[in-house]
Amino acid sequence: MELWYTEKQTENHGITTKISETLYSEKTDFQQLDIINTKQFGRMLVLDGMVMTTDVDEFVYHEMISHVALNTHPNPKKVLVVGGGDGGAIREIVKHPSVEKAVLAEIDGGVIESCKKYFPQIASELTGNPRVDVQVIDGIKHIHDHKGEYDVIMVDSTEPVGPAVGLFEKGFYQGIYDALKPDGIMVAQTESPWFNRDLIKRVFKDIGSIFPVTRLYTCSIPTYPSGLWSFTIGSKQHDPLEVDASKIKDLNTKYYNAEIHHAVFKLPNFVAELTRD
Amino acid sequence: MELWYTEKQTENHGITTKISETLYSEKTDFQQLDIINTKQFGRMLVLDGMVMTTDVDEFVYHEMISHVALNTHPNPKKVLVVGGGDGGAIREIVKHPSVEKAVLAEIDGGVIESCKKYFPQIASELTGNPRVDVQVIDGIKHIHDHKGEYDVIMVDSTEPVGPAVGLFEKGFYQGIYDALKPDGIMVAQTESPWFNRDLIKRVFKDIGSIFPVTRLYTCSIPTYPSGLWSFTIGSKQHDPLEVDASKIKDLNTKYYNAEIHHAVFKLPNFVAELTRD
Numbered sequence: 001m002e003l004w005y006t007e008k009q010t011e012n013h014g015i016t017t018k019i020s021e022t023l024y025s026e027k028t029d030f031q032q033l034d035i036i037n038t039k040q041f042g043r044m045l046v047l048d049g050m051v052m053t054t055d056v057d058e059f060v061y062h063e064m065i066s067h068v069a070l071n072t073h074p075n076p077k078k079v080l081v082v083g084g085g086d087g088g089a090i091r092e093i094v095k096h097p098s099v100e101k102a103v104l105a106e107i108d109g110g111v112i113e114s115c116k117k118y119f120p121q122i123a124s125e126l127t128g129n130p131r132v133d134v135q136v137i138d139g140i141k142h143i144h145d146h147k148g149e150y151d152v153i154m155v156d157s158t159e160p161v162g163p164a165v166g167l168f169e170k171g172f173y174q175g176i177y178d179a180l181k182p183d184g185i186m187v188a189q190t191e192s193p194w195f196n197r198d199l200i201k202r203v204f205k206d207i208g209s210i211f212p213v214t215r216l217y218t219c220s221i222p223t224y225p226s227g228l229w230s231f232t233i234g235s236k237q238h239d240p241l242e243v244d245a246s247k248i249k250d251l252n253t254k255y256y257n258a259e260i261h262h263a264v265f266k267l268p269n270f271v272a273e274l275t276r277d
Numbered sequence: 278m279e280l281w282y283t284e285k286q287t288e289n290h291g292i293t294t295k296i297s298e299t300l301y302s303e304k305t306d307f308q309q310l311d312i313i314n315t316k317q318f319g320r321m322l323v324l325d326g327m328v329m330t331t332d333v334d335e336f337v338y339h340e341m342i343s344h345v346a347l348n349t350h351p352n353p354k355k356v357l358v359v360g361g362g363d364g365g366a367i368r369e370i371v372k373h374p375s376v377e378k379a380v381l382a383e384i385d386g387g388v389i390e391s392c393k394k395y396f397p398q399i400a401s402e403l404t405g406n407p408r409v410d411v412q413v414i415d416g417i418k419h420i421h422d423h424k425g426e427y428d429v430i431m432v433d434s435t436e437p438v439g440p441a442v443g444l445f446e447k448g449f450y451q452g453i454y455d456a457l458k459p460d461g462i463m464v465a466q467t468e469s470p471w472f473n474r475d476l477i478k479r480v481f482k483d484i485g486s487i488f489p490v491t492r493l494y495t496c497s498i499p500t501y502p503s504g505l506w507s508f509t510i511g512s513k514q515h516d517p518l519e520v521d522a523s524k525i526k527d528l529n530t531k532y533y534n535a536e537i538h539h540a541v542f543k544l545p546n547f548v549a550e551l552t553r554d
Contacts, residue, residue: 012295012316016283039289057471060545194334194499220497220505220545222471227504228497255545263543266536268337268497 009225028110062088082139084156085111087123109136143179155188170206194226207234217264286502305387339365359416361433362388364400386413420456432465447483471503484511494541
């Protein structure tokens with residue numbers, strides 16, 4: 001018997017991948033959580049039927065949501081991840097020696113616990129690291145209660161349906177602005193430039209109306225819709241384009257490097273047009 | 278009734294896409310050819326069960342196989358496409374005013390004829406353009422008979438199975454070298470950096486043993502395996518990295534631009550390692 005997991009990434013298109021078994025399933029307080037063992041990508045975390053991360057390609061998303069902003073800020077000490085319960089972003093953040101405190105604000109404790117068990121190499125820093133503070137809390141509430149505290153805030157959300165819908169709203173980006181220090185930076189995952197063009201345009205415009213510096217960048221994630229993924233940066237002061245690449249330190253990464261830091265902001269025309277009115 | 282076309286891109290992973298109908302099917306002299314109407318990507322050309330091109334994302338592949346090499350050569354006059362029967366590369370090539378002759382050497386006349394009929398916007402320059410010379414011929418034979426003639430040669434092949442297997446061999450690259458002028462440039466499509474790592478390493482090494490300048494670059498193609506695709510350049514003299522971006526003219530493209538020309542050579546670490554021994 002062959003088992004194949006198929007995700008309809010849009011109404012009309014998806015990926016299908018061979019699995020050996022379902023390792024774990026749970027209906028958490030917020031979503032359906034499944035962990036399957038795939039032949040191509042190793043273990044795969046699926047939330048509400050959407051691929052969140054896999055053993056094989058997780059490094060791309062987690063490095064690229066983290067290191068671009070962290071290397072743009074000259075001295076990031078206090079960093080917040082909203083969402084990101086798998087711990088991958090936290091693992092990358094604590095590679096930066098300047099970081100004194102990395103806070104995870106994840107609404108769904110079920111994600112954290114299952115990732116600790118089934119993705120130990122992703123969740124490796126969620127346990128036993130005194131620089132890491134794991135909080136099971138609504139990120140919107142957390143930023144409301146911590147004004148002016150953070151150097152960098154990352155929105156490591158699921159798709160804009162279900163529990164994450166509020167994380168794509170303009171009011172939330174204003175809340176992030178308020179939770180950042182006067183030279184703080186935010187970065188949010190903002191979906192596929194092929195399939196989610198209206199969303200990217202709206203978010204870029206919303207963040208651009210709040211932050212003086214707004215930038216869009218992309219990377220290749222094979223298990224995400226279209227294989228091309230975008231992130232949007234909002235910054236109060238520091239511009240990722242002005243980073244001196246020669247000063248970017250090697251952080252033992254598999255995707256990010258000093259040249260990639262700048263190259264990912266050079267957008268194909270069909271993506272660049274999403275950043276124009 | 279819902280119809281879905283599924284391509285197993287590897288033994289264990291693939292894409293699945295909703296279709297309204299099969300427009301055309303033919304067993305040509307070389308391969309099975311199918312044209313289907315998809316909901317997500319418009320019309321889709323499938324050869325031997327593998328997606329070759331679609332209405333919606335064809336611009337990426339065709340622009341990126343063409344303009345990087347053509348803008349690296351200071352004055353490309355005579356250009357050869359090996360394969361590429363859909364005509365997309367030819368359409369991009371003739372955007373360059375310096376090009377006096379663009380030759381298509383496609384082994385399968387069935388591909389040319391069906392693309393003229395079903396993909397008129399891709400095959401638009403295959404008919405009635407006096408600068409275009411369409412030949413139904415084995416590309417290996419063509420280059421053998423035209424030594425020292427070409428400024429740029431593009432290997433626009435199918436996957437390295439079936440009729441295209443010879444187009445990934447070292448002897449073929451030597452033949453291309455011989456068919457190029459003393460400052461000629463070749464570019465070949467070289468599959469996915471996620472799924473075809475051994476092939477990319479071998480081709481890069483083979484081309485590097487023949488050409489003094491060898492470069493690897495990538496782009497995003499959602500209907501190709503993993504969504505990330507690679508091209509390998511071999512050049513006798515001109516280096517794509519030394520092109521003055523300010524001199525790259527706008528060619529009415531949707532993906533390629535002067536900044537992309539350089540950015541695509543900045544490789545993620547897991548791709549860059551394929552270019553090292």
